[in-house]
Amino acid sequence: MLTITQANGTNVLTIDAGRLDAAIAVRFKDTFLAQELSPGPVLIDMTGVSFIDSSGLGALISIVKHLKLPGRPGICGLQPSVKTMFSLTRMDRVFAIYPDVATALATPAQ
Amino acid sequence: MPETPRVLIVDDDPVMRDLVSVITMAQGFEVLQASDGAEGLSIIRNAPRIDLVISDWEMPFMDGVEFCRQIRALHMPKYIHVLLLTARQRQADFLAAMEAGADDFLSKPFNPAMLSARLGVTKRLLALQSRLMQNNELLTRTNERLTETYTKLQEDMDAAARAQRRLLPEPLKTMGRAHFASCLVPSADISGDMYNFFELPDGSIGFYMVDVAGHGARAALMSVTLNRLLNADAFVNGDGRQHHGRPHAPHSVVSELNRRFVPDSEIVDHFTMICGVLDQDTGQLRFCQAGHPHPVVVPRNGAPHAVGSGGFPVGLLDGMDYDDTIVSLAPGTRVVLHSDGVTECASPDGEFYGEARLHKLLDEVRELPIDQVSDAVREALYAWRGGTGFDDDVSVLAFEIHS
Known part of the structure; x- marks a missing residue:
């Protein structure tokens, strides 16, 4: 559901959940909270998520709140329905949105 | 600790009865005795519990095999293990005895060591049986508790749902020049x-x-709580400033809710919403969209289209700015608000109904009176779903201003 790897000093959170919705939102958040993060920027890779609902968004924002990062965490790999949801809910105010992991890692952290 | 196993020894020969009794007592059994089958059956029927019967095969009136058959015919709640003592060696006899319900045999003249060993086996079986019964009982009790809890939960859910539904406005309502129609399919x-x-x-x-x-x-x-908070007062005085009866901008109603519901730590309850004010004299519609699907405007002459530029959901993060969208509605223009239960209603193969289909449907039903709009949406979604119930509440609120 969630794996954390390091790339160039960035914590990359790869979500592989298919649907990030009410059915798994709580489990997803708890899985994240059980993991250790290294200091440094965070990038969330959503390539494996085809659908997100408002409970899923709530879980993502819980994670962001928990991280207490100085800037916006990066997020990338938004599939069309996820992109629509992000624009409807103005998630660009919370996340720096990139097309993919490579582009995100090549962009200096904000 | 299992109870002391209780054995019934049945033999017409008192010397044999005493001999077997001594050996079984040494193995920790509590012993009862009977001198024939009839007396044995009477003891089994009346004693609190017999775990094991050790019976002679050759007895007057009723032989050991018939005795076995009659024990089984009693259908005692707990299984009774039956051991027959016999000098017989023919296979057919053993088969007949097992058929009648005997569990084990011991040859006569018997070897006390063999009997002790057989009793050891019986005790193991009794212990297993007793564990099984305890587990069964535990399962039954747990199952009862689960059923009870589930029923209670279901009742609470139903009560919450009833409280929620009771607060909804009537399906069709006219307020001045504005006509409202709505439905919620749970x-x-x-x-x-x-x-x-x-x-x-x-x-x-x-x-x-x-x-x-x-x-x-x-x-x-939570939806009931929000219904209680979102009244006319919240639209007019909600931010603590006087507006002399004039509603303040919808985005400040939403900001106020966000301020109230953003938690310090854990995100608990959050929601999406559309909140707006309709001026029926000028036809001005002013609304704030907070993460909720776009309202659809159906002009008298023109294609249905989405309005609003999105916005952050309420109750997630503090300090979020919300803004209003202003739309001028000509008389006869219809506005349809809906929950994501409409656009995210999935067909049997998982495809969402989507905004485009909704807009097309609203175009097709534009000539129907407004109270039939929500019915049309509901019917279309049932058909899209393939006749099964919905995964999410489906709500539709439509209004239009007449000249």
Whole structure:
């Protein structure tokens, strides 16, 4: 559901959940909270998520709140329905949105 | 600790009875005796519990095999292990005895060591049986408790759902020049949709639609709380400043809710909403969209189109700015608000109904009176779903101003 790897000093959170919705939102958040993060920027890779609902968004924002990062965490790999949801809910105010992991890692952290 | 096993020894020969008794008592059994089958059956029927019967095969009146058969015919609640003592060696005899219900045999003249060993086996079986019965009983009790808890939960869910539904406005209502029609089709797993509209002191109409994230009684109760908070007063005096009866901008109603519901730590209840004010004299519609699907405007002459530029959901992060969208409605223009239960209603192969189909449907039913719009949406979604119930509440709130 969630794996954390390091790339160039960035914590990359790869979500592989298919649907990030009410059915798994709580489990997803708890899985994240059980993991250790290294200091440094965070990038969330959503390539494996085809659908997100408002409970899923709530879980993502819980994670962001928990991280207490100085800037916006990066997020990338938004599939069309996820992109629509992000624009409807103005998630660009919370996340720096990139097309993919490579582009995100090549962009200096904000 | 299992109870002391109780054995019944049946033999017409008192010397044999005593001999077997001594050996079984040494193995820790409590012993009862009978001198023939009839007496044995009477003891089994009346004694609190017999675990094991050791019976001679050759007895007057009723032989050991018939005795076995009659024991089994009693259908005692707990299984009785039966051991027959016999000098017989023929296979056919053993088969007949097992058929009648005997569990084990010991040859006569018997070897006390063999009998002790057989009793050891019997005790192991009794211990297993007793564990099994305890587990069964535990399962039965647990199952009863689960059923009880489930029933109670279901009742709570139903109560929450009823409280939620009772607060919804009537399906068709006229307020001055504005006509409102609405419906909520609940999903099996109740959720937190809520909508309402009311006249404000200056004659305009305040309205909202809310969808609390998640499902169940909790979401339903949150929607009830929001119904209580979102009244005309919240639209006019909600920010603590005097507006002389004039509603303040919808985005400040939403900001106020966000301030109230953003938690310090854990995100608990959050929701999406549309909150707006309709001026029926000028036809001006002003609304704030907070993460909720776009309202659809159906002009008299023109294609249905989405309005609003999106916005952050409520109750997630503090300090979020919300803004209003202003739309001028010509007489006869129809506006349709809906929950994501409409656009995210999935067909049997998982495809969402989507905005495009909704717009097309609203175009097709534009000539129908407004009270048939929500019915049309509901019917279209049932058909899209393939006749099964909905995964999420489906709510539709439509209005139009007549000249």
